[in-house]
Amino acid sequence: MTDDGAGPESRDRWRAVLPVSLLVVVACAQVTLVRTAGLTPWKGGGFGMFSTTDGGGRRYVRVFVIGVERSEEIAISPSLQDAAWRAALLPRDAELSRLARRVVERERRHRRPVDLVRIETWRIEYAPDSLAATTRLTREFVYRVDPTPAPGS
């Protein structure tokens, strides 16, 4: 900066405006996604970290697999963790379908029947005064498996 603290020249003003404009656009998109799609306020570029207990550590998913002669909850294996984490943070159809497809791929790799994948997203909430903790189901998503196996599988 110059000694008198002068800012950018008028023809260069856009160079100072562009980065903060991007910040504002992304932050507004983040608020919209939190309100409409259940994105955690901690993520997405809206600077909502350290403002709520609704962070990644207090969200989780439960995955149920239904197939011929089976209907069971499966554990989140290491190969599913990334997709499960993304689905917990942003439980939109796209992220939940991605997790469901990974589950189907994994089940087929292990030659286990799978017709349907049901995913539940949960979060932990705390009562205002007592801090009593409860879990709340935030979304239920059903993914029907295409019976045609993928080429090469």
Add this chain to the structure above:
Amino acid sequence: MWTRLLRPVRDEHGVPDSVLTLTAIILLLRPFDVWWAASFVLAAACLSLFSRAVRRAPVTWLLVAVFVAARIVAVWPLSDNHIYLLAYWCLAIGLALSSANPAGTLSVSSRWLLGGAFAMAVLWKAALSPDYVDGRFFRVTLLTDERFADASLVFGGLSREQMIQNRAFLEPLPQGAELLKPPPFVEPPRLRAFAAAATWGGLVLEGLIALTCLVPVRGRLDVARHGLLLAFCVTTYALAPVAGFGWLIATMGLAQCRPHQQSLHRAYLAVFILILLYSEVPWTGVLAEWAVR
């Protein structure tokens, strides 16, 4: 246009070398997870530390901004907020270095970026979040987040046994369920006061920073903005486990210093190192151990 992006900016144009060097160090200190983004960003950061021409070329920072943004997209929505700020900051550096008044442009960019980030943080805490102003966030976090556990023992006057009991109490039950004999929950007045201080101290400090960054101020208020930024870094990152954010704030504050403000310049450098020490030295753990003896 293209030659302007490749040409290094001369020193007399005033962007302090320390701002660019510290930004390169931040890039080296932060894990990037995505190999192709990490490869480019780490190489660019190393080269910019050793080569003045690379460090002061706008294209270096514009490309780094692109790779940081690509990393955000690749791991969406997992990136922390300071990675977004890092992308905006690298873009701001690249754009400023290719302007007619690089230092002035970067100073204004820095002020507005910090103002925007802090304004959003305040909006979330004060208005959008349902559990911040009633104190729930820090009351729960001080007890359940392992990274704050030692601070809760030292400043909250909690014993390790009480901490374990409280964590058992804060284990969730299914909706509507109630235990016949719930575990005891102990919240000493000191812990409650610590949570309240963290809640309101953070909100007020962040609000003042947003205000002084977004409202054009001169003279003493300009110095007050630097004082608030430094105070925020010194207090917040002593406990908050997000050194990357602190380094970025210190570097962006440094970019707002005028050439004659050498004391402020040195203060920001000291704070950058202090945050590094905060992140590496478990000082609250040492205090907690000492308090037990």
